Amino acid sequence: MSYDLIAGLMFSSLMLMMLTGQRVFGAIGFVAVVAALWLWGTGGSDLGYSAVMKLMKWNALLTLPMFIFMGYVMSESRLASDLFKMFHVWFGPLPGGLAIGTILLMVLISAMNGLSVAGMAIGSTIALPQLDKHKYDRRMISGVIQAGSSLGILIPPSVVLVLYAMIARQPVGHLWLAGILPGLLMAVIFIIYIAVRCRLNPDLGPPITKEESEQISWAEKISLLRAGLLPVFIFAVILVPFIMGWASLTEASVIGALATVLVAVAKGRFTWRVFEESTRQTLAITCMFMLIILAALSFGAVFDGLGAGKVIEGVFVGELHLEPWQILVLMQLSFLVMGMFLDDTAMLVIVAPLYVTLVDQLGYSLIWYGVLYTITCQIAYLTPPFGYNLFLMRAMAPKDYTLPMIYRSVVPFVLMMLVTLIIVMVFPQLALWLPGLVYS
């Protein structure tokens, strides 16, 4: 049997195994170890375990539990609710203003945390009830929270970019800075969309009433702005020591986590319940991610052993005679399709190593490609049937947010993400200008 056939067989059995609904890490791991045993006999039996030792040396993964912990402390202690109140008061009187405020809140959360889980938790506990109370359209609410929280992986600090940095062997600092402008651009596109839709049809996002906004005095409005200092503080304690080279990446994430705890303590909100809940959830979510990465790494090792990279390269460069930019577009398209069915970390660990070498050979910047990859991941979070934010939304939102409604709500936002992806593809300077400026 030829190696490309085996690779194809592995990939289709992976899809089939995922469909059984068994835990994702079990599905991926099973295909990986069975393939290894089948191909290399008893010599393949240690392949699965060797991933544990390989993963141990990926220091940057230590940031994962730190960011998860920080996100949970922030949402459980309701630190972010002051922030939302600030946006509520300042933007509420505009049509769609609370939805715009939610996007801005998500941008700030993203600047403090590297995962989309934190934004989802904060969005659904703090923003969602308020938007519901003000009779915002449910589809608008669900779309805004899911799309907004996905910015967490594009705006630094970002865990997805850290993983990408390890696979592509690129400096994390450059990648993080490269994500800033595209992330802000995407947020601006979201905001324009919300503003236009709500102006045309005020029922989607009715402004808060005059009486409600007049209840709050100007002095109070000004003092609420102080809430905005929190994200600036946390962003600075993580990014500054890291970019300046005073602390390693993992150390910077520890500082961020401890700074969040410190703020919560100072505000008197760090109760035993917050502590217990955050610690337990951090373990649960970290285990979920790490078990998937572990299984995907074994799968990727078998795939790599088969020379799947050469096969893909052969198809793109040799058989199809494509221009470099066409290959790039095809790669993005295949990522988008895979992202619908695969977990994004699994996708990164299995497929990215194959693509990254190709991108490098074509002469493109791997920093820029990292940003493109991350935007694709954001889309993957929102596209059914397998999308983390869809799962989280259903788990966290009230029962009357049904699955079909949640699916439909993301459509306009996915389109806007695609627009951002195309803009960044056409204008690579959007990603590359800032890192060039800082590290020149």
Added chain:
Amino acid sequence: MPDWIKSYVRWVEAINYRVGRFTMYLLFVIMGVMLWSMASKVTHLPANWTLETAQFLFVAYYLLGAPYSMQLDTNVRMDLLYGRLNQRTQVMWDILTIFFLIFYIGVMLYGAIDSTVYSFSIGERNPTAWRPPLWPVKLVTCIAFSLLLLQAVAHFFRDVATLRKVSI
């Protein structure tokens, strides 16, 4: 259901619960180690043991915590088809597909034991300035995968019990 199955499930779950509750606090030990590392840089005597210690602790953290995370049911599934089944059919499906998971964990445990024995017999050390022996961390992974295997089997028994409407 025979009594020994019931007590097996209860014991395994109780042990894994306690191990998990202990493991979740390792997070703060990792933080402490990283803080020490930063402090040692300030005093211009960078510690050479901190990064590896943090790596070892992290392996213990996510592997020893894994059985507890299964108890908490946080491991995602692709629910395109699975989510549409009714609860009883889901349980029946799980009874079948959990064997894939058990097989995977079994192979991982085999690899772990193999690697630990080898590591111990040749006195393998990490090729770094600190040169710590590797068998202790590998032994921890052996224990972790054993516990995970026991937990997966306990899930199987629990599902069978649910199907036969027996409470454990």
